[in-house]
Amino acid sequence: MASPIINGYHTEVMDSDNDESEYEFKDYYSKDKTMELRDIYIPACTQLFFRENPLKIVRSQGTYMYDQLGNKYLDCINNVAHVGHCHPYVNNQVYKQMSACATNNRYLHDNTVILAERITKTLPKGLEQIFYTNSGSEANDLAIRLAREYTGNYDILVLDNAYHGHLLSLVELSSYMYKKMTNQQKMPEHVHVVPTPDVYRGKFRDIDYNNDEVKLCQLYFDEVRRIVEEAESRGRHIAIFLFEPLQSCGGQIIYPKGYLRKTFDYLQSKGILCLADEVQAGFGRCGTHFWSFQSYEEDLIPDFVTLGKSMGNGFPIAALVTRRDITNKFVIDGIEYFNTYGGNPVSCRA
Template sequence: MYDEQGAQYLDCINNVAHVGHCHPLVVQAAHEQNQVLNTNSRFLHDNLVDYAQRLSRTLPKKLCVFYFLNSGWLGRAHLFCRSSEANDLALRLARQYTGHQDVVVLDHAYHGHLSSLIDISPYKFRDLDGQKEWVHVAPLPDTYRGPYREDHPDPAAAYADEVKRVLSSAQERGRKIAAFFAESLPSVGGQVIPPAGYFPRVAEHVRSAGGVFIADEIQVGFGRVGTQFWAFQLQGEGFVPDIVTMGKPIGNGHPLACVATTQAMAKAFEATGVEYFNTFGGSPVSCAVGLAVLDVLEKEQLQAHAASVGSFLMELLGQQKAKHPIIGDVRGVGLFIGVDLIKDKATRTPATEEADYLVSRLKENYILMSTDGPGRNVLKFKPPMCFSSDNARHMVAKLDAILTDMEEEVRSCETLQLWPQPSSAQ
């Protein structure tokens, strides 16, 4: 990225510019379609169906109905045919299908800025009006900071049992569950990687309670995790959510989002007779942009690139962890990585002030970084997918130099002694 004076910054956090800032092929696709037609989705256009078909090839066959929105607008594409709007629609679909109201979410989660989504975002509602009676919060499946850590024999089962307990408690109070709503990789919660097998177990408990499973892929989808196209696929080949929401990277900065679901859920939604229509959802230009993003991902092999560069970056950051005691944990997959900064290894107290200082120093060195997590102490890496090995080396070298400076400053302060002043004559 460049500022108004032409200074160049290395962007390590912008997961919206998924295939790179102002990628020429994406810009060209939008420009060319704008010159031909851009109108609302009451007018049929091939781009809508073409795009839905392309997306369908990346997902399990069960997820075959697509609703396109902006902010992650709405049009419906038949294959029989954040983003806030996408997650709000997912909530409506789940409630209509199940006939239930309540939602289970993970602690520290954030799902959008609409009122319906603030209500299911502990990250926000705890600072506002508090928790609604229809919202139930399960522990974040964090094996570094949570109750079941890396030394637990089966953290996936243990965290899934916590969800089961939340469900049982809600049912004992007469509450009926519509959905379990979770980011496939919790981001705001601190770049958390749920243990493998956690989602399938949770889905079993939730479906037994009459609810559905909603996977929020708005920050982590479209090949970011490297080994898979969608982050929920990290949980096992047999696991399929009932609803998947997409946004942010889907349009490389263009306002585009999508909800993918099953025919059964879509039919239940439409049975109300209340049509869901959004003027700009699935517009010709938006779908042209979405298609161009998929084209770039394929042509530039960015999913494989994310796997390769992400693995290299994890290796470099692991070396820094061995060198600098402030780094308590390095976790991630593909180009979704968190560096957990701590004050001491025994208590794993979040190094919040140090993290804030480090981000400021990195910016002075023309590197854009940010923090996440309840303690605002986790450095988050979610760069554009074109982020290279050379970019990784450059960023880690600057990180190393700044951490070394910070450690030297601490040692200098520790060696300073305040000598007693001579007492004045009586």
């Protein structure tokens, strides 16, 4: 796990090992040549930042990125470099582990369990079993499999404008993405969308309700109940509710206090599992708490938490944490989960 301590005991490593001049890299191609080759080989639907004049970044350290001419940019938008670009402590650890042993998780390895122990200690009691994956998308996809197996239900409840990943199973429930597609007018039958509790631009707004947070919370919660009841009246059965505790791509939305509590209580009492997607906002990014769902009420207990992006400071690692009785359903049903890279010793050390 990327250590969150930047200015503490790791700085000695930073000072001694981080001679920047060592990492001045040869720039193989001119920027025009890189763009030309990219046009040939990289599909145009994988877009660059800055359409008019995209940046060619050749070096990044701490909070800065540098282009091929040596221009320095303060990076305010990066979604991965959690403890600063190219933190030498993380990189040294990855290098050491890659040099010692890099294999798959069908062997015993200490890093696998050490990381699991450290992560689960930051989470509510009961959330103690961890699946390692390579991306937040893989973690969300796996959670849906588990929830369906555990509940016997198939359907999925999400917030409007959600983004939960790029896989087939997730695109169809990420209305943020789904809406961008031309030929699809409505969501698939098994996906139920509730209005995002956005008191600024949402269905119910603070200016219309005199900033009454209790009232707004109730109105948005009533929407959840209405949509679940409607679905059930049509014979649909919901397995899982996925949500981003701080909706990210959808506009950095903070929900009214009490909303998640009410929603959890209602859904969990019906046997619907709740998944907090912490891929974007987790690992301390919300400031006050290590996980953003804890920033509402500290004793909220989701059934699943998914982690990603910042977890390895750039090294691909992600995870799904859940309860033992949920993972046991896979064991009982004889389902094996194997992910070639997931939980390999190098990722865990990152």
